[in-house]
Amino acid sequence: MKYDHKQIEPKWQKVWEDRGVFHAEENSDKEKFYALIEFPYPSGQGLHVGHPRPYTALDTVARKRRLQGYNVLYPIGWDAFGLPTENYAIKNHIHPEIVTKQNVARFKSQIQSLGISFDWSREINTTDPEYYKWTQWIFLQLFKHGLAYKKEMAVNWCTSCKCVLANEEVVNGTCERCGSEVVRKVKSQWMLKITEYADRLIEDLDLVDYPERVKAQQKNWIGKSTGAEVDFTTTTGDKLTIYTTRPDTLYGATYMVISPEHPMIEKWAGIIENMDEVKDYQAQAARKSDFERTEVAKDKTGVRLVGVEAVNPVNGKNIPIFISDYVLVSYGTGAIMAVPAHDTRDWEFAKKFDLPIIEVVKGGDVEKEAFTDCATGIMVNSGILDGLSVEEAKKKIVEFLTEKGIGHEKVNFKLRDWVFSRQRYWGEPIPIVYCEKCGYVPLDESELPLKLPEVESYEPTDNGESPLANITDWVETTCPHCGGKAHRETDTMPQWAGSSWYFLRYMDPHNDKALASKEAIEYWSPVDWYNGGMEHTTLHLLYSRFWHKFLYDIGVVTTKEPYAKRTSHGMILGEDGGKMSKSRGNVVNPDEVVDEYGADTMRMYEMFIGDFEKAAPWKTSSIKGCRRFIERYWNLQNILIDGDEIRPELESAFHRTIKKVGDDIENLKFNTAIAALMALINDIAAVGSINKKELSIFSILLNPFAPHVTEEMNQQCALGSDIIAAQKWPEYDESKCVEATVEIAVQVNGKIKAKINVPAECDEETALNTAKADESVSKFIDGMSIVKEIYVKGKLINIVVKPMK
RNA sequence: GCUGGUGUGGUGGAAUAGGCAGACACAAGGGACUUAAAAUCCCUCGGACUAAUAAUCCGUACCGGUUCAAGUCCGGUCACCAGCACCA
Numbered sequence: 001m002k003y004d005h006k007q008i009e010p011k012w013q014k015v016w017e018d019r020g021v022f023h024a025e026e027n028s029d030k031e032k033f034y035a036l037i038e039f040p041y042p043s044g045q046g047l048h049v050g051h052p053r054p055y056t057a058l059d060t061v062a063r064k065r066r067l068q069g070y071n072v073l074y075p076i077g078w079d080a081f082g083l084p085t086e087n088y089a090i091k092n093h094i095h096p097e098i099v100t101k102q103n104v105a106r107f108k109s110q111i112q113s114l115g116i117s118f119d120w121s122r123e124i125n126t127t128d129p130e131y132y133k134w135t136q137w138i139f140l141q142l143f144k145h146g147l148a149y150k151k152e153m154a155v156n157w158c159t160s161c162k163c164v165l166a167n168e169e170v171v172n173g174t175c176e177r178c179g180s181e182v183v184r185k186v187k188s189q190w191m192l193k194i195t196e197y198a199d200r201l202i203e204d205l206d207l208v209d210y211p212e213r214v215k216a217q218q219k220n221w222i223g224k225s226t227g228a229e230v231d232f233t234t235t236t237g238d239k240l241t242i243y244t245t246r247p248d249t250l251y252g253a254t255y256m257v258i259s260p261e262h263p264m265i266e267k268w269a270g271i272i273e274n275m276d277e278v279k280d281y282q283a284q285a286a287r288k289s290d291f292e293r294t295e296v297a298k299d300k301t302g303v304r305l306v307g308v309e310a311v312n313p314v315n316g317k318n319i320p321i322f323i324s325d326y327v328l329v330s331y332g333t334g335a336i337m338a339v340p341a342h343d344t345r346d347w348e349f350a351k352k353f354d355l356p357i358i359e360v361v362k363g364g365d366v367e368k369e370a371f372t373d374c375a376t377g378i379m380v381n382s383g384i385l386d387g388l389s390v391e392e393a394k395k396k397i398v399e400f401l402t403e404k405g406i407g408h409e410k411v412n413f414k415l416r417d418w419v420f421s422r423q424r425y426w427g428e429p430i431p432i433v434y435c436e437k438c439g440y441v442p443l444d445e446s447e448l449p450l451k452l453p454e455v456e457s458y459e460p461t462d463n464g465e466s467p468l469a470n471i472t473d474w475v476e477t478t479c480p481h482c483g484g485k486a487h488r489e490t491d492t493m494p495q496w497a498g499s500s501w502y503f504l505r506y507m508d509p510h511n512d513k514a515l516a517s518k519e520a521i522e523y524w525s526p527v528d529w530y531n532g533g534m535e536h537t538t539l540h541l542l543y544s545r546f547w548h549k550f551l552y553d554i555g556v557v558t559t560k561e562p563y564a565k566r567t568s569h570g571m572i573l574g575e576d577g578g579k580m581s582k583s584r585g586n587v588v589n590p591d592e593v594v595d596e597y598g599a600d601t602m603r604m605y606e607m608f609i610g611d612f613e614k615a616a617p618w619k620t621s622s623i624k625g626c627r628r629f630i631e632r633y634w635n636l637q638n639i640l641i642d643g644d645e646i647r648p649e650l651e652s653a654f655h656r657t658i659k660k661v662g663d664d665i666e667n668l669k670f671n672t673a674i675a676a677l678m679a680l681i682n683d684i685a686a687v688g689s690i691n692k693k694e695l696s697i698f699s700i701l702l703n704p705f706a707p708h709v710t711e712e713m714n715q716q717c718a719l720g721s722d723i724i725a726a727q728k729w730p731e732y733d734e735s736k737c738v739e740a741t742v743e744i745a746v747q748v749n750g751k752i753k754a755k756i757n758v759p760a761e762c763d764e765e766t767a768l769n770t771a772k773a774d775e776s777v778s779k780f781i782d783g784m785s786i787v788k789e790i791y792v793k794g795k796l797i798n799i800v801v802k803p804m805k
Numbered sequence: 806g807c808u809g810g811u812g813u814g815g816u817g818g819a820a821u822a823g824g825c826a827g828a829c830a831c832a833a834g835g836g837a838c839u840u841a842a843a844a845u846c847c848c849u850c851g852g853a854c855u856a857a858u859a860a861u862c863c864g865u866a867c868c869g870g871u872u873c874a875a876g877u878c879c880g881g882u883c884a885c886c887a888g889c890a891c892c893a
Contacts, residue, residue, distance in 0.1 A: 213809045213887080220808060220889055227893080244893060257893090300891085326891045336893045344806085345891050414892055534887070608830075610817055615886085622817065625830045628845095663821090672819065675829035682829090745825040750874050752825060788873055795824050800873045 001716075003634040005598025009708045013115055021725045022066075022074070022117040030071035034524050035062045036503055036563070038532035038540070039077045039124075041495075042103035043084055047110045048580055049588045049606070049618055050572040054531045056603045057569060057612060057670060059116045061529065063704040064665050066117075067729035073524060074117060075506040077124035078104050082495040083161060083178075086426035090458050096426045100127055110591060114599045115707050122509045126498030131505060132428045133449035134515040135497050138547065140431055140442050141554055147193040148420065150440060155419055157185035162460035163423050164189060187464060190430060190491060192418040194546045198222050201545055209565040211613075214537045221538045223414025228398050229333065230407035232256060232310045235318065236271060240264060240310055243332030243410060246342060246374075247401070248393035251382040252360035253337035254350070256310045256321045257302065260285040261329040265305075273307040278323060285325045300326060300349040312337075313406050314383065314397075324349065332412055341366040361390060418543065420494060423466040425458040427492030435479035435486035444480050450488075466490040499540055500547040503527050503562060515556070522558050530563040537568065567668060570615040572606075577617050588618050600706035601627040607670035607705060629674075630709055632681055633702065636690050637717055643691025650694060652739045653683045658732035661701050670705075677702055692719055697730045738794065745796040746771040748780040764791040771797045 016022060035058045040051060055076075062074040080100045089096040104125065111118070124131055142148040156165040160180035170182050194201075202222055205215045227245035234240055242256065258264065260282045269275055281303045302324030309318045326345055327336055340350030340357040347370035350357055357366055360382045364371025371377065379385040384400065385393040401407030421430070431443040431450045443450060453474040458467050468490040469475065479486035501515070507524040508516035532540075541563075548562040573579060574586025581587065593602045604626040610616035646654050657680045664673035680698065684690050690698070696719040703710040703724045714724050738760045744767070746754045754776040758767050768789055771777050777799070784801035791797050 211809095216809050217888055223889085223892065225892075242893085246893080324891095326893090328892065331892045338893085343893065345893075348891095412892075414889090538888075608817090614811085616817070619817070619831070622831045629830090631845095671817090672829080675819070678829055743825090747825085747874075750872095755825075790824085790873055792824055796874090798824080798873055 001637075003631050003709070005600065005708070006595075008712045009113075009115065009599050012708045012711045013112065015711070015723065016115075016117070016725065017120075019723075019725075020121070021723075022072075023119050023121055024073040024075075025071045028071040030069060032073065032524060032528075033062070033065045033070040034073045034503075034526075034528045035065075036074075036506075036527045036530045037076070038536060039079050039499070039502060040107060041079045041082060041084075042100065042107045044088055044099070044103055045582065045587075046103075046106050047590050048572075049590050049593065049602075050580060052111075052114055052116075052590055052602070053572055053606050053612075054533075054569045055111065055116050055118075056114070056606045057668070058529065058531050059118075059603075060607065060665055060670060060704040063117055063707065063725075064662070064729060066725070067700065067703070067727065069728070073122075073506065074119060075122045075124075075509075076111070076116075076118040076120070077122075077502060077506070078107070078126065079495065079499050079502070080104065080125055080127040081427045081493075081498055083163075083424065083426070086424060086458055089426070096458065097127065100125075113594050114590065114603060117707070122506050124502060124505050124509050126428075126502065127426075129449040129451050130512070132498065134505065135428050135493065135501070136431045136443075136448050136450060137445060137515065138501060138551070139428075139493070139497070140445065140448075141556075142192060142550060143432065143440075143442050145550070145554065147196065147550065149191055149193070150188055151191050151417075152186060152188050153191075153419075154184045154186050155189055156182045157187075157464070158182050161424075162462070162464065164419060164421055185464065187421075189419050190421040190432075190489075192420045192546075194418045194543070195413060195415055197546050197549050198224065198413045198415050200549055201542065204545075204549075204561055208561050208563065210563075211566070211568060214534075214541070214566060214568065217538050218542060221415065221542065224411060225413075226409065226411050228401065228407055229410040230313065230337065230401060232313060232337065234311065234321070235309045236268060238264065238267070240321075240335055241333045242335045242337045243412060244337055246339065246394075247397045247407070248379065248382075248385065248388075248390050249339040249342045249360050250312070250314050250337065250397055251385065252339040252341050252358045253312055253319065254340060254356045254358055255319045255338045256335065257324050257327045257338050257346075257349070258321060258335040259327040259329040260323050260325055262323070262334050265323065268305070268308055271307050272305050274303070274305075277303050278305065281323060300324065300345070300352050302326075302349065302353070304353070313401075313404075320355070322349075322353070330416065331414070340370065342371055344370045344372060346370070360385075418546075420497075421491035422494050423460055423464055423490075424492055425452070425455060425460075425467040427494065428497055429468065430489040430491055430493060432489040433477055433479060433486040434489065435482060435484060437484055438479055438481040438486075440489075441479055441481045441486070447480075466492060468492070496540065496543045500544040501551070503530075503544075504551075504557065521556075525557060526559045526561060527563045529565045529567070531567045531569060533571070534568045537566075541566070568613060570611070570613055572609070573615055573617040575618055575620065580618075588620075593623065597623055597627045598630075598708075600630055600709045604630065604674060604705050608674045610671060612668045612670055626674075629678055629681070630706060632685075633698070633706075634709060634713070636681075636684065636695055636698070637713065639689045640695060640717060641689050641691050644693045645691075646694055646697070647687075647691065649687055650683065651736055653680055654694065654697060655732040655734075655736040658697070658701065658730050659734075659737055662729070662732075665704065674705060677705075692717065695719055700724055700727060700730055742794050744794065746774065746777050747796060747798040748777060749800055750798060753777050753780055760794055762793075764789075767791055767797060768799075771799070 037054050037058050062072050066072045085096045085099050089099050156170045158165055158175040158180055160178050161175060175182055202219055202224055225245050227243060228247040229241050229243050232240045272278055302322045305321045308321055310321050312319055338346040340346040341359045342361055358381060359366045360380060361371060361377035362380045363373060363377040374390040377390050379388045379393045398409050429450045429452055432440050435441055453471050455467055455471055460467060475487045477486055477488055504516050508520035511517055544562060551557045552560055576586050578584055605623045608626055657676050660676045661673045699710040699713050711724050714720055720727050740760060741757050742760045743755050743757050745752050746756055754774045756770050756774055758770055781799055781801050785804045786801050788800040
């Protein structure tokens with residue numbers, strides 16, 4: 001019979017659905033396994049072949065774990081709020097809800113055609129009021145615990161989306177989404193105090209199994225640094241506090257720089273003699289975007305404040321004060337001491353403005369460049385610090401400053417609080433009202449969900465208000481606190497909100513009393529294995545870890561960390577080696593592949609394409625290899641014979657493959673697992689027949705990769721009493737993994753001279769004698785003196801010889 | 806600049822823990838079958854020297870080291886990818 005994927009695949013998808021074999025069990029005694037993929041954003045373009053890579057990978061793991069007897073939760077849902085849908089809605093005058101529905105339907109049918117074993121009974125959607133009710137609920141808890149606050153601040157404003165962006169969403173001064181210019185704009189924004197969790201977000205990385213690069217990225221982003229704050233006095237009698245990570249270099253501070261926005265400048269307006277020049281510089285700096293200001297390799301600029309000087313607290317010397325935009329108001333204290341001898345930026349600035357450079361750490365040539373090495377230098381010209389190493393000096397000076405009351409140790413973070421407001425329609429409304437009398441008042445929890453009102457137009461307004469601001473009926477309300485007139489918050493939440501806790505909802509998706517029941521959370525937490533793209537390893541991971549820690553603190557969840565293990569897949573590139581995109585015209589649609597070759601071939605190829613964690617270019621011609629393999633598998637039924645034990649000639653090959661496929665699936669080595677199955681089928685072909693037992697094992701091993709064809713084979717050939725999804729993963733016997741006789745390499749002085757066959761358990765003496773008896777070995781050792789003999793069981797022999805004297 | 810990673814045939818990629826480099830595929834070439842093509846099956850497939858699938862030598866970015874033995878470990882160099890980047 002011919003292999004017909006079009007007949008086989010829908011048939012089995014229906015069987016699985018009807019029997020509900022992929023539904024996670026409630027109240028189970030089995031060991032649980034929670035596998036999670038990043039839920040997709042249902043865009044208008046539908047899937048491309050990159051999407052199924054992680055889905056198929058974890059599907060393979062999930063299917064294997066089910067066969068091993070685990071109670072597996074492998075859910076999916078839709079991260080459906082967000083700009084592209086809203087923009088599409090605006091352009092085509094369709095409600096975003098309808099657009100979302102259409103896109104979800106398309107995505108769902110595409111994903112289902114691949115036979116991924118998702119538990120569809122737990123499907124969630126962030127735009128569903130029954131879902132976002134709980135997103136809003138979490139926000140209210142954050143608010144009640146003082147972690148959500150409103151602040152007037154300069155925010156990143158996308159000129160095209162007419163919307164505020166988080167720092168994380170600004171890439172090279174442009175909007176991450178649309179690529180338009182981002183400018184700074186002062187607005188009142190909802191903020192979340194993620195900075196309060198900065199330390200724990202670093203420390204608890206020790207509790208989880210993430211790839212090193214992911215942990216490094218998280219730490220990098222949080223940017224913890226330990227240094228000191230030091231008070232400098234000024235000739236006006238004011239105090240100016242600076243932050244430094246090199247307090248040891250204090251004696252080398254020859255000037256001071258404060259940021260153009262530093263409040264002290266206002267105070268000194270009457271004293272500064274060149275105030276016009278200063279004001280000019282401030283105006284220039286304000287005009288620049290953050291991107292321009294922080295652009296590297298740019299010439300240092302600045303203006304000296306004439307009429308005010310600072311005093312170096314350790315040597316009492318007067319030093320000039322400059323303003324320069326290389327000092328950021330938002331980090332540290334907005335003021336630095338400049339040590340040109342030992343800081344590259346200060347050095348450049350000092351050279352340009354011809355300021356003194358005093359060496360305080362010996363080891364470099366500070367006239368040529370700044371000497372920044374902390375490991376080798378010895379302190380000089382530094383009074384009480386002379387002769388110490390940098391590390392010793394740091395300790396001593398901080399002690400000294402603390403004693404004198406003019407400084408102390410200080411930890412700073414690059415991480416800023418999370419700008420949580422968006423002036424858009426298609427997001428969760430923030431459940432807060434503003435009352436003239438009572439200020440910002442949270443809605444009562446019984447009022448949730450606060451649903452999005454119907455509007456005529458989703459266009460953002462030019463003045464930067466959310467489209468919701470125009471719905472007077474909705475905006476005007478009463479204060480939950482005093483009952484007086486009040487108005488609703490019209491900003492909505494960012495897309496990150498719904499995705500910061502979705503994995504909890506899967507545990508108990510239909511609960512209307514809580515975001516999930518205590519029992520469900522206790523049973524399913526943490527996520528055992530979370531796979532996603534590298535593009536989400538800073539933002540989404542950080543935000544969701546933050547929320548989870550907060551929920552832990554208020555007793556909603558039971559684990560400190562949401563995800564026990566995180567892995568990342570590489571991107572699937574176009575055939576041209578570039579990123580798949582509409583504009584490059586290299587997008588491959590999985591529907592066509594499924595139609596022509598079948599879902600099983602598609603799945604196999606996605607897993608066989610290369611190292612799962614690395615990017616790989618799609619190659620249509622290579623798909624054929626996987627299709628050929630499936631057909632070869634299908635044709636095994638033509639050489640099927642009876643038998644209910646693995647025959648001796650295939651025994652070790654089978655046991656080895658069972659071990660390898662199982663191990664490789666757990667280690668993300670899907671490509672080599674498939675290679676092992678291909679090798680096994682080659683062994684079977686060499687034998688010329690396969691018996692029922694062997695075919696049954698082969699089918700179960702292949703099932704996680706190619707579930708449809710294996711089920712069909714299982715049924716057609718009556719291999720098992722039930723469908724494969726209800727069977728057991730085969731066991732292997734370690735002792736049967738090795739063959740009775742093995743071929744080992746024989747080297748003389750490290751060069752291979754021969755290969756000999758010996759019993760696997762052969763002892764050293766026998767092996768060496770066999771080797772020496774071999775003619776192509778003996779001719780190299782006869783007449784030589786043997787210096788050393790090495791025998792690695794089952795692998796090789798190395799005989800080291802030298803000429804006899 | 807900092808952090809993390811990568812570098813292996815024409816291509817995608819294998820190589821557990823220092824132990825036979827190139828598994829498994831793709832592409833290519835040759836052959837069988839066929840009126841023909843597709844499909845399928847068989848053979849070859851890192852390089853040099855070769856009549857040779859005899860022997861020998863070279864070969865995992867580059868230079869050096871450790872070792873009986875190095876793609877793998879150590880030191881240095883180069884290139885590429887990703888993230889961060891005037892964060893004091």
